[in-house]
Amino acid sequence: MTKSLSKPLTLGVLLLPPAIVYAGLVIWPMIQAIIFSLYRWNGLGPLQQIVGLGNFSKIVGDEVFRGALSHNLIIIALSLGLQLPISLGLALLVNQKLAGRSVFRTIFFMPFVLSEVITGLIWSFIYLPDGGLINTLGGQLFGMSKVAWLGNISTVLLAIWVVLGWKYFGYHLVLYLTGLQNIPQELHEAALVDGATNGQVIRHITLPLLGPTVRLTIYLAVLGSLQVFDLVWVMTTGGPVNASDTMATYLYRFGFQRFQLGYGSAVALIMFILCFGFSLIYQRYVMRRDLAL
């Protein structure tokens, strides 16, 4: 066995099992989904009714889908505008030499450890109009009148986003902490010695050096927001009247509940194009310098 052959061979042998699994569980279903999306099919029996791009034009024309897409975009905006800055702020605080900061880190990370279904169930109870935590405390402490957080069209999306933010801010916090710890302390000390205020240190040294981490968390937050399903489904099934629908709940309802698998596959394809497109563009233009090999 010559040296030039054994290395690729070893690589091939090691990569073959995961490649087979990937091809079988990811690539093949994707190809199937593309095929299904061209048909009208109820999932039972053979594929019969081809409709070409008919599903896609129906999706784009459906105001419920457009609403679902807008909800995804709202969740992205709230995540980028509120959740990430809050995580960053807390990370900066927790990074200081406070007593018990590892306790804080653990507590902040705990929501992430819960499963989405359990989180959804717990928060459904918290949001209950009759006897739920928020309404009971609000009534007793602030004299607030009862609000049906999950039953009210105007509050439901915000209520769900609060739960999403609560669940994932710990994850971003841990990422930021790691990033912060990679910044050499000497830079901070040098700046402070030169007379910079703490605020200036954060603005001119910490944040720029945290750039790669911030870009990464934005990437993860956007992708996660585009795909959110479990939490929304458990809490509201996309209701009431589609007020909290996301693309994924829309897909589930049509693909599985209404037995319209062709249509559902088309929705899945659109979601894939959006996520993949964002991923490619973001990695090429924004994360380029972070990923340069």
Add this chain to the structure above:
Amino acid sequence: MNRKFKISTASIAVAATILAACATPPAPGAAPAAPAAPAATTAPAAAAATEAPKATEAPAAASTGAVKITWWHINTQDNGKKAFQAVADEFMKAHPNVKIEITVIENEAFKAKLATNMQSGNPPDIFQSWGGGVLGQYAKAGLVQDLTDAFKVDNFADTIQPGPLGLYTINGKIYGVPWNAGMIGFWYRKDMFKKAGIAEPPATWNDLLVDVKKLKDAKITPIALGEKDKWPGHFYWVYAAVRLGGKAAFDAAYSRQGKFSDAPFVKAGEEIKKLIDLQPFQEGFLGAAYGDHIAAMANGKAAMELMGHWAYGADSGSAKDQALKDYQDNIGWFPFPTMDGMVGDPGDALGGGDGFAIGKNAPPEAIDFVKFFLSKEHQTQMAKAGIAVPPTVKGAEAGLDNPLLKEIQKRAGAAKYFQLYYDQYLPPAVGSLVNDETQKLFAGTTTPEKLAAAIEDAAATELKP
């Protein structure tokens, strides 16, 4: 050489382990994360076929036997669960080569799980079915067995009441059989009505609207409704359509000689809108699941509900101590009121039942078990125990002692026009849309005309003549 040899051996060992791990596919029919409605209480209960909130799965230990039958049912209440298991045990004792494996799932989770199995062409041997167009779709795809011939043996089909059995008959062939069947009606609290100054239950729709106002004045929540699940609300609209259009309008629309956007269906929406505008439902009803709805009735938080024959079992099953006593002492039932300008008979009913369908891969013993389950003795026993209420086997109603359920059974049997809930009668694409659109009526985001038009659009595409 030595090092290379060690590395290649190690790599092959790793590869082999990975291959071995990848070789076992995930178990087919593994339960997806079941989104159960929040459990209202944990009280074990007297049961009826229910949409009970607790999601439980009880896979029996698999053992080798000559015949294995998988049975999925939705009786999550202790009472029903135990009774079903007891019948299975009895059958297994009489047929030692048969092993029946029961899976108990909550209603909504069951629909999701069954859909996956159906779409992969792998139905369970015996499973819960409501008949109608949904069963019809399975039959068309060859996923359920035609039981007509099997039921001719010993004239089994004649032992079942014809009305309910008809719901499981598609194009003259029997694809399933019901073990309970009843109708939807208003369950109401007599004590709350009295408190609001209502002497007797309303006979007409306008009387109902007046009574709702009286209840509101007396600071009582008039109606409990779990509209997050959508199907409880669709009962209102469908019943109004049953009153105002009768069998004729529905049959015409269904056979595509008429439309779902015809006048009776629009008028149905208008009448229901009158009720919705009175705001008779509990706070946050749009976000309340059926489990919350049951809790509201069980805890005496609302005066009435429009619900099926299983409501008595479900509500009392969730009530405890004083609330349970109050419920049982004061609950009454009245049929959906008559409406001005109605077509058809005041006795026309919206209802349905729970039944079994047999999967295409099931062994003949599965059909034997179903017949065994539906023996007159078993049905009478279950009627007495409050599980199969009302029963479908002729003569088993003698076991019913609850007078309300007796009345329901009588009326259901006497109804000249018996309509199965639209969301089961119509194929899933349309039925699911009826649920979604009627929810919009309750939320105030659609009009009666748009509602009827949306249903018509879906029907036009899905219901080919």
